[in-house]
Amino acid sequence: AAKLDELEQLLKGVAMMKELTLRSTDYLVSFGECMSTRVFAAYLNQIGVKARQCDAFDIGFITTDDFGNAEILEATYPAVAKRLHGDWIRDPAIPIVTGFLGKGWKSGAVTTLGRGGSDLTATTIGKALGLREIQVWKDVDGVLTCDPNIYPNARTVPYLTFDEAAELAYFGAQVLHPQSMRPAREGDIPVRVKNSYNPKAPGTLIAKGRDMDKVVLTSIVLKSNVTMLDIVSTRMLGQFGFLAKVFSIFEDLGISVDCVATSEVSISVSLDPSKIWSRELIQQELDHVVEELEKIAFVHLLQQRAIVSLIGNVRKSSLILEKAFHVLRRIGVNVQMISQGASKHFWRDFVAIA
Template identity: 90%
Template sequence: LQYDTFDIGFITTDEFGNADILEATYPAVAKRLHGDWIQDPAIPVVTGFLGKGWKSGAVTTLGRGGSDLTATTIGKALGLREIQVWKDVDGVLTCDPNIYPHAKTVPYLTFEEATELAYFGAQVLHPQSMRPAREGDIPVRVKNSYNPKAPGTLISITRQRDMDKIVLTSIVLKSNVTMLDIVSTRMLGQYGFLARVFAIFEDLCISVDCVATSEVSVSVSLDPSKIWSRELIQQELDHVVEELEKIAIVRLLQQRAIISLIGNVEQSSLILE
């Protein structure tokens, strides 16, 4: 049976290109697919990354990772035992195989580790696509379309026993990072300064990835896009610098990179020894 997602109940916000799936989607999808299964127990084949805006009724798209998000949404709606997403690699790897060709497959990950990997450079899964599975406590298995016999990577809420003693899971590189160093002696012993800084980012709808603070400064890296579909333009960067310079000294750093070590948070102190 072939379906378009909006025909089986995918209800979204009206933001075309980056729509959010609304909670009403889950019971609607369950009712439609369970009902059709009773009448005709065939395998449903569903298009990805589409929905309908709840106000306009117009077709919307879910943005980056929309196909995987479609799969995890259906999985949560139906209460499946496992969700599989098929890629062109043998699962989540210990590092980028384009940089180090001998990268190995990570057999198990928690959703938190997978999300950190996705945010800081790994491109196998988009962070948003895992949210329904995490909320529904449904494991996600990443498999390789070109090597179906490979076991892949299983992502779940809790750490698997086999991974308890492993401290470092993966190393990821995120390039083309934009950073801002914000320095002000007003921070020293004062409250409310950071709130003013982040209010500026909120007003301009710019997402912040990493934050590091000292007594008189805060450094932030910016998400490479305000929305997942396009990069920040220079005018927007100039505008945020202009606003921040009203309260601090600001230095804009572009074309930087972040190297992240992803692992067991409970044993993270061992990495620093």
């Protein structure tokens, strides 16, 4: 009842001011997690399983004040460990913790961690408590070889490294949050991805390393609706600092770059529009970045492209390239950009296609 009253007051304030800031949005969306965890904890207690509800922002989750996409600060780990260990000693009940929420270290306001932040919450708690294994329960049998909505015969990948999982998540795999592997990797704690609807499935085990001898291609990820920019220096050869100027423009405008292919006087990049909410804002941002870049370069904008990410064994990259380009040629797809990752442990190749 108290939470519902609090929510009602917030909504009345928003209606009265006729304004919804990012700070107010984070506060508003936090109520779903806060109330669902209270309901679940109450249900567990009702069936005889002792549980207690915990709001992440009250047990030590300290974040930046980037509302909508906050980052967890290092002070979170000792704070969470102290609180949960202390509560467990006094009252050994199962903690039911809200996902993807924190508290801004300057503002003290409720913040959210962005899409999939509940995975990040789980791995953060795992690192804070030094657990032997972290389990993340989803609606699929684990991390798959590709999107089952595109190819129904996708198979479960039994083992992944943290680096592979992070790359797959960042470039479009929806199973894991791109940043969720960082705490587990830092704490060297394996993460097991399981299926809530098929608990008997072994799932995917993500750990520091794995045997790569028989691995060729681990997974394929598609990111659609990608924007590409071909940027060519107006001064052509020998322009000192051209790359620095281009990327300083992206930094000033807060534009995230996915893939990069460069030469001395030209750069091709793909842009990540995930932090922009509407098509109108995306177009405004693109118009602005093109306008700024045209002060120092010729710019060619290509929209409605796709990135195909191939995650595989770095020692077999030539074989992967051979097979990939054979398929692309056979089906008549023209490759417009290639960007190879720098990992020494596995190989990835990003291909922007028409």
